[in-house]
Amino acid sequence: xLLETFLATGLVLATPILLAALGELLVExxxxxxxxxxxxxxxxxFAAALAAWGSxxxxxxxxxxxxxxTALALLFALATVRLGADQIVVGAxxxxxxxxxxxxxxxxxxxxxxxxxxxPTLAPLDVPLLRHAPILGKALFGQNALVYxxxxxxxxxxxxxxxxxxxxxxxxxGDHPQAAASLGLPVRRDRILMLAVGGALAGLGGAAxxxxxxxxxxxxxxxxxxxxxxxxxxxxxxxxxxxxxGALLFGLASALQFQxxxxxxxIPYQLFLMLPYVLTLAVxxxxxxxxxxxxxxxxxxxxx
Amino acid sequence: MRVLxxxxxxxxxxxxxxxxxxxxGGGSAGDAIRAxxxxxxxxxxxxxxxxxxxxxxxxxxxxxxxxxxxxVFNIGAEGQFLVGALAATVxxxxxxxxxxxxxxxxxxxxxxxxxxxxIAAGFRIGRAxxxxxxxxxxxxxxxxxxxxxxxxxxxEAARQYxxxxxxxxxxxxxxxxxxxxxxIGVALALIAAVLVGVxxxxxxxxxxxxxxGSNAPxxxxxGFPVLRDLTxxxxxxxxxxGLAGAVEVTGVTGxxxxxxxxxxxxxxxxxxxxxxxxxxxxxxxxxxxxxxxxGAGAMERSAGVSSVLVLAVQGATLLVIAMLNVSLLRRVGRxxxxxxxxx
Numbered sequence: 001x002l003l004e005t006f007l008a009t010g011l012v013l014a015t016p017i018l019l020a021a022l023g024e025l026l027v028e029x030x031x032x033x034x035x036x037x038x039x040x041x042x043x044x045x046f047a048a049a050l051a052a053w054g055s056x057x058x059x060x061x062x063x064x065x066x067x068x069x070t071a072l073a074l075l076f077a078l079a080t081v082r083l084g085a086d087q088i089v090v091g092a093x094x095x096x097x098x099x100x101x102x103x104x105x106x107x108x109x110x111x112x113x114x115x116x117x118x119x120p121t122l123a124p125l126d127v128p129l130l131r132h133a134p135i136l137g138k139a140l141f142g143q144n145a146l147v148y149x150x151x152x153x154x155x156x157x158x159x160x161x162x163x164x165x166x167x168x169x170x171x172x173x174g175d176h177p178q179a180a181a182s183l184g185l186p187v188r189r190d191r192i193l194m195l196a197v198g199g200a201l202a203g204l205g206g207a208a209x210x211x212x213x214x215x216x217x218x219x220x221x222x223x224x225x226x227x228x229x230x231x232x233x234x235x236x237x238x239x240x241x242x243x244x245x246g247a248l249l250f251g252l253a254s255a256l257q258f259q260x261x262x263x264x265x266x267i268p269y270q271l272f273l274m275l276p277y278v279l280t281l282a283v284x285x286x287x288x289x290x291x292x293x294x295x296x297x298x299x300x301x302x303x304x
Numbered sequence: 305m306r307v308l309x310x311x312x313x314x315x316x317x318x319x320x321x322x323x324x325x326x327x328x329g330g331g332s333a334g335d336a337i338r339a340x341x342x343x344x345x346x347x348x349x350x351x352x353x354x355x356x357x358x359x360x361x362x363x364x365x366x367x368x369x370x371x372x373x374x375x376v377f378n379i380g381a382e383g384q385f386l387v388g389a390l391a392a393t394v395x396x397x398x399x400x401x402x403x404x405x406x407x408x409x410x411x412x413x414x415x416x417x418x419x420x421x422x423i424a425a426g427f428r429i430g431r432a433x434x435x436x437x438x439x440x441x442x443x444x445x446x447x448x449x450x451x452x453x454x455x456x457x458x459x460e461a462a463r464q465y466x467x468x469x470x471x472x473x474x475x476x477x478x479x480x481x482x483x484x485x486x487x488i489g490v491a492l493a494l495i496a497a498v499l500v501g502v503x504x505x506x507x508x509x510x511x512x513x514x515x516x517g518s519n520a521p522x523x524x525x526x527g528f529p530v531l532r533d534l535t536x537x538x539x540x541x542x543x544x545x546g547l548a549g550a551v552e553v554t555g556v557t558g559x560x561x562x563x564x565x566x567x568x569x570x571x572x573x574x575x576x577x578x579x580x581x582x583x584x585x586x587x588x589x590x591x592x593x594x595x596x597x598x599g600a601g602a603m604e605r606s607a608g609v610s611s612v613l614v615l616a617v618q619g620a621t622l623l624v625i626a627m628l629n630v631s632l633l634r635r636v637g638r639x640x641x642x643x644x645x646x647x
Contacts (some may be wrong), residue, residue, distance in 0.1 A: 079626060085627045089626040092622065093619045094619065096615045097619030103612030107612070219612065227444065230440065271452065274445055277444045280441055
C-alpha cells in the first residue's frame, strides 16, 4: 500500500508542474519564451484559493484560476507580441508583479486571521473497476479532474505537435516565423492564441497546487514550480512526453522526500529540492539528440 | 528626458499601487505615501538604511548592466549573489589569522560568482543552451546550496538556528561612522557601478563587449575574439554579483542564512533597465528601489499596506519600461535565436 500511496502522491505533486509545462510547451513551440510562467501560476493559485474560499466551490476556484492565467498571459502577449517589448524582461516583470500583488492581497483579504487557510479539496473521481487495480489503480484512476486533464493532454499534444497540420504550423511559427508569415500564416495572432492557452494551463497548474496538492495558500506558494515547469520543457526537449517525464520525475522525487522525512532518513531535504534543477542541467549537458529548442525562441517577430 | 520619463513612471506606479492597496486594506492613501517617504529619507538613520539597501542593488544592478550591454542575458545575479555570500562566509568564519580577512572574503565572493556565471557561459558556448534557462536553474541550485550549508556544514556551533556563525572581526568591513551601520562597502559599490560604466564606454574591452552585445556577427567579422569576450562578460558580471553577496555578509548581516537575499538579483534587472543601462541611471535606480523598500516597512506599520507590494512596484515599473523603451534591449542575448553563437 505504501507504493500505491507513493505513486498517487507523486502524480498529485507532478500535476501543477505538468499543466504549466504543457502550456509553456505550446508557447515555446510558437517561438515565445514566457519566463513569467512562475507568476502566472502563482496568480492562478491565488485566484483559485480566493474563489474556492469565497464560494466553497472548487469548480469556481478552477475557473477563476484558468481565467486569471489567461488574463495575465494576454497582458504578456500585449507587451511582447503586440508592442514588441522584450520577452525575458516582461516575463521577469510579471513574476515580480504577481509575487507582490498576490502577497499584498492575501494579507489584506485572507491572511488577516493569522491561521492557516484551509481550502476545499478537489474531489477524487474514481474510475469504476480500474480504481481497484493493483499498484497503479489509485494513482491513475482515483484522482481529481486536474490530474486527468494533465494525463489526457499529454498524448493529445504529442500527437497534435508531431502528426497534424496544426502542429506543423505551430512549429513553423517557432522555427521560422518569417517563412510562416510568407505562407500567409498569422504569426502574431497564433502566438497570442498559444500564450492564452498556455496562461490558462499555468493558471490551472496553480489551482492544482492550492486545491489538490496543498489545500492552502501562502505567499509565494509556487516557490519556483513555474521555473521547474520551464526547466521541464527544456528537460523534455520540447516534447509533450518529455514534459510528462520531467514532471513525474519531480513529483516522485518530492513524494520520495516526504517518505524519507517520515522515515527520518538523514538525507538533507535540500538535495531533493535541488534535484530537478541539477538533472535538467545534466540533460542539457548531453549533446542534443532529437528535439532541440525552437530556432526563433524568445525573439521578436517584426512584420517587415 | 530619456532618463526622467521611466523614473516618473516608476514614481507614478508606486504611488498609485500603494494608494489602491491602502484603500483596499481600509487605510488612507495619504498616510501610506507619507510613511513611505518618511521611512526612507525622513531621518539620518532612515537614510542610512536606504543606503545599506541600495548597496546590493547597486552591485547586482551593475552586474546585470554589464551583462546586458555585452549581449548576455544574465538572469542569474540572484544565484551569483548567493554563492558569493556563501564563499565569503566560508572564508570569513574559518579559523586562522584575521589580518586582511575581509579582503580575502570579498575576493572569494567575487570568484565564486564568476565561476557560477561561467557555468552558464560554458552551456551557451559549448551546447548552444540559452543562459536565460541555465542562469534561472543555477539560481535555484545556489539557493538550496545555501539552505543546505546553513543547515549542515556551515551551521552555527550552537546548532539552534539555520544560520552560520558570526564572521570573525577581521572579516567585517570597516564602519567609518561611529554609531552608524554604514560600511565601506557602500562606497565600494558606488565606485564599482561607475567603473563598470567606464569599462564599457572607455576601454577596448568595453568596446568589444558592446560590439559582441549589439551585433555579434559584425564583431566576429571585425576579428574580435567573440567567444572569449563572451566568457569574460559572463565571468565579470558574475564576479560583481558575487561581490554583492560578499559585501552583504561582511558589511551588514555578519553571517549567512537562507533568506539573505530578498530577491536582489531579480530586482537588479529592474535596476539596470530603469537606469537605462548607464552608470548614473543605475545608481539612481538602485537608490530609488532601496528607498522604496526601506520606506515600505514604515508604510506597513503605519498605514497597513503590505511591504510585499514593493515587488509589485518593481515589476510594474519594469513592465512599463519594457513597453516604453522597446529598443533598449532589442539585441541582448541574441547571438542567434537559440542563444548560441554561430561559429
